[in-house]
Amino acid sequence: PDTAQLLIKRGAKLDLQTNIKNTALMVACQPSESHHTATGLLRCIKLCYAAGADLNLKDEDGDDALAVAKYFERADAVAFLEFATMLEVARGVQDFERQQTILREKEQELIALQEAVKTNSKKVSKRNKTRRDLVAGIRDALSGGIEGQLEKVLADPGTKAVVNSCRRLWEEILKESAVVDDADEPATFDQVQEATRDAVEAVKAWEARHDTNAACERTEAAIDALEESTKRLGIQATFFMTLRHPEKTRHVAMELQNVQQALKAELKILTNVDPMADAPLQAVRRALASTISFYTCALKSEVFRLKKATKDLSSSLSRHVPGLSAPNTSHVMESMKKVRQNKRKREDLERDLERIREDANDGDAKAQAKIPGLEQKLAQLENVYKLDSELRKKRARVLREAEEHNPELLRDQKWIRSLGVDNSVPRELSTLGLWLTNAKRKDFKTISELASKPGKSVLKVRDLNGRELVLKSFHLANDEWTSRFYRQVAALAQIKSAYIVRIQGVFMQDAHQGCTLMPLSSRTY
Structure with a gap:
């Protein structure tokens, strides 16, 4: 022990492993040789632990120090290492609790800064740093795997042995069955330590009185x-x-x-004098009861609580990680480019086909021969409505991401325009993924007219994917009517009710005709 103490004092690396991956702690857990005593080896174990030796390192057989001590039946080492392991787990729980408190405060700070950047762009850098710190803190808290350590303790046969020993002592000392009231709050590890210390002190005082x-x-x-x-x-x-x-x-x-x-x-x-007359039986009962309660109730509830806390932190991490970088708009721009190119090709082909048909009607045989080829090319072109549907979904994801993580971008008109968002259209429609920039009524096949009155028509239509929808068309006489149409559609789209049919798309046929798409239902019209 003296040599070990000297080496530790001079900075010995306690976690270095031999060729069979034994550490100094593991060696001290093995049987004593002629020049070593069990007491001396136990002191070496305590010195290594106090100096910060890692209890979780494993040898080539996959055994840690506690497993080595159990294998060699070193009861003294097993008792100490089981206590040390539980103490480390308790410290880990306390550290995890402190981390959670810090992370909650950091998250509140981020929420406040998210509001601040909406009106003050100078706060953006501070917001970004706070988010980075929060994400790093969550990852660090999750890396400890504290709930797994508690589960390991709970499943360890030694845990059951401790409980059984406490029950036997209860019956032998108190001359009664060991009964722990389940209605009481499960004891914490700190309470177990306190009750045990009090019992030990009470027994010592009792022994002194009757010595x-x-x-x-x-x-x-x-x-x-x-x-x-x-x-x-x-x-x-x-x-x-x-x-x-x-x-x-x-x-x-x-x-x-x-x-x-x-x-x-x-x-x-x-x-x-009857020594049992003033025996500290209550202190002993409290110590045994708290130990049984901790191992049978508190550990289980603590594992459940920590699992929930870990799940909440994982959810929080998933929520904040996307905000570490600005929303990726490249896929939206690619879709916009694709829609634009497709639209131009379609317009060119339709124009060419119309002219060729005119020539064919005038008896031009060559023009007549070109018609099938042009019609085939036109049919092979991807439909603008389908492309526009994909675009609106991508744009909605980007806008929602900006709204959640980078609200200052929603005030950046250049960035908004880069997504193809029309300032005259309520942003809610784009954020909800409802605004169809390039859709027109010709993209839908009319099946029947469901209702009609001045200024409004209701049609049963089928889109190119074969879905049957209801297309409502509204005549918008002036800009005020157009604004009212946008506002009402945006408000209706955000109402979630079993009695209201959800809007699935909105587009403008022209400057004075607004259209909405809804699923076919008896309530739609």
Whole structure:
């Protein structure tokens, strides 16, 4: 132990492993050799632990220090390492709790900054740093795997052995069945430690009160004092002095009286006092009950609580990680480019086909021969409505991401325009993925007219994917009517009710005709 202490003091690396991956801690958990004692090895284990040795390192067989101690049946080492392991887990739980408190505060700070950047762009850098710190903190908290450590303790056979030992001690000491009230709050590890300390102190005090050794020592001291006095009188033994020189007993009367009183006191302690009358049974019961409660109830509830906390942190991490970088708009721009190119090709082909048909109607045989090829090319072109549907979904994802993580971008008109968002259209429609930039009524095949009145028509239509929808068309006489149409559609789209049919798309046929798409239902019209 002295050598180990010296090496530790001089900075020895305790977690270095041998070729079979043994650490100093594992070696100390093995049987003692001739020049080592079990006490010395246990002290080495305690020194290594106190210096920060890693309890979780494993040897080539996959065993940690505790497993090694159990294999070699080192009961003293097992007892200490089981306590140390539980202490490490308890510290881990406390650290995790502190981290959660810090992370909650950091998340509140981020929420406040998210509001601030909407009106103050100077706060953006601070917001970004806060988010980075929050994400790093969550990852660090999750890396500890504290709930897994508790589950390991819960499943360890040693845990069951501890509970069984406590129940046996309860029955042997308290002479009653071990009963822990389930209605009580499960004991924490700190409460177990406190109750155990109190019980140990109470037992020590009780033993001191009823220690006959102290009375015996007082008697022996009185006799020794008497012997010293008889020696001063020139007589070697008090017993012979009282027989052969009774007249001299008056010179040691005080010493004889002290011996008599000491003998009476010792006899009284030995015969008249019932040690169990003031035994600290309540303290012992509390210590045993808290230990049983901790291992049978608190651990399970703590594992459940930590699992929920870990799940919440994982959810929070998933929510904040996308905000570490600005929304990726490249896929939206690619879709816009694709829609634009497709639209131009379609317009060119339709124009060419119309002209060729005119020439064919005038008897041009070559023009007539070109018609099937142009019609085939037109049919092979991807439909603008289908492309526009994909575009609106991508644009909606980007807008929602910006709304959640980078709200300052929604005030950047250049960035908004890059997504093809029309300022005259409520942003809610684009954010909800409802605004169809390039859709027209010709993209839908009319099946039947469901209702019609001045300024409004309701049609049953089929889109190119074969879905049957209801297309409502509204005449918008002026800009005020157009604005009202947008507002009402945006408000209706955000209402979630089983009694209201959800809008699936909105587009403008022209400057004075707004259209909405809804699923076919008896309530749609």
